[in-house]
Amino acid sequence: MRYYFTLAVTLVILWLGLSGVYKPLLFALGAASVALVVWLTERMEVLGAEHDPATLSWRLLVYWGWLVGQVILSNIAVARAVLDPRRIQPTLIQVPVRQQTNMGRVTYANSITLTPGTVTTWLASNGDRAQVHALLADAVEGLETDAMGQRVQWLEGKPR
Amino acid sequence: MTSVLLGTILAILTTMALALWRAIRGPSVFDTIVGVNVFGTKTVLLIALIAYFSGNNDLVDVALVYALINFLAVIAVLKLVRQRDLAASREPSDD
Amino acid sequence: MIETLITVLSALMLLTGGAFAVIGGVGVVRFPDVYTRLHAGGVTDTIAPLLIVGGLVLQSGWHLLSFKLLLILLFLLFTTPTASHATARAAMAAGIEPVTRDGRSASGDSSSNT
Incomplete structure (x- = not known):
């Protein structure tokens, strides 16, 4: 479970850093894309030890x-x-x-x-x-x- | 500062020309890949430098995307050269 | 004062990065075989991005642009070893023999690109 947490936090930081435009609509789109990626990652079963927050x-x-x-x-x-x-x-x-x-x-x-x-x-x-x-x-x-x-x-x- | 940026851009362009020369000359396909890989990473730096040189900050995003694509391209070409098939799922065992 | 110092430092980093890139490019042309060329390519793939991105970040300071540039740097530093390793491994699998100390001294240091 904490693997998903690390992934989601990383993706949110990435999105905030890359977007640069902060409006409600774009926040919603960003949240949706983060959710989509986390869901796809779960389906692909590619989450592993490298997403363990303990490695940081x-x-x-x-x-x-x-x-x-x-x-x-x-x-x-x-x-x-x-x-x-x-x-x-x-x-x-x-x-x-x-x-x-x-x-x-x-x-x-x-x-x-x-x-x-x-x-x-x-x-x-x-x-x-x-x-x-x-x-x-x-x-x-x-x-x-x-x-x-x-x-x-x-x-x-x-x-x- | 503009002249410094211009000088760096020219240096990067020189490197790209040298890498391209190596890519064209070969002799093996792996020399070509080494040349193309260097050419690609230098393109990323070139775009980032041009972004600062021209003051058009959106170009930095292009550089970021280019960094992603270049890596995938090199790996895909290597896989194609080695296995003659992009859809192959297993590494040939050489160890 | 600080302003000038940062500008000078940034200019120095950019120009040094460019110089290292050119030296690496010369090495890619000059070295005798795939594996040695890979090392020369490594010069342009590690220190050139480090210095050039560092110089550009110094210019923009605390800005979203710096974040993106550092992301590019991080990504380049994570992927270039993988690409180098994949190239070397594929060349090994294809049966390309590395030029060794003895082979090189036997044939003089004339490289294959003459």
Whole structure:
């Protein structure tokens, strides 16, 4: 039930932000569209753990801040490699995935892909390891120290 | 400020030209997809910049819709390339 | 005073974002294979939107427009990894071998686009 609540609240905020015109008729239309989407979502049975309000916490904000910092750093590294292509050392490596939940694993794999210089090419179906294509030697070292994986584990908090 | 916006728009246009060149040259279909994906995300930024440059704020909504469509287009094309069928429901098992 | 500072900061972010976009575009043309080009594409897909949207948000301040721009940014940052991963995975499934350190040094650094 609280999944529907989170979805409805998110949709209302989205509608208010995108509309910008606040008149009674439009409010009614907005409420109707939110109701329609919630009903369709229920019919499609696509509501899952990612709509759990418990996944939203202050830890997410801290993690995003850290991730943006990492993205900027690796962007500078890749930009230098573009200007001097002799620096690139493309490698395929396997990294262990230690997250407990599917959410955590997907967050980890997506974070690896988001930082330029590393792309997840494959995630094992049982979710315990991933194959990563890395552009630079530094990125390989970074993955082996598992700094990002530990951050995502911290983000997961207590295992459910 | 207008000249700064214009400079950024020109930079984005240059990037789009480079991405288009890669998309046309290939050599594999995936190079084309990489080029088209970069072209698409840069289009979103271009529209947002033009909205500020021209002072026509409604264009930001167009950029938002474009961001949504571009992602779906890339995924749909990839699925078509891989499975030769947009209606296929199962991923081919490669792992 | 604050006004000027914000304008200068916004201009800097916009121009840096544009510069990173061009560098990423050069990389997409210059790098030797699909996977490395994907990394260059990642540069234009992450830091360019971050800086450009950031610069534009600084210009409009507390406004509905900023909300929409941040929504665009959030959406781009959530979807580009998915698109990159799907492309890399499809290329792997199609049997395209990544250029490795050894293969690259064996053939010199002449890229396929010469």
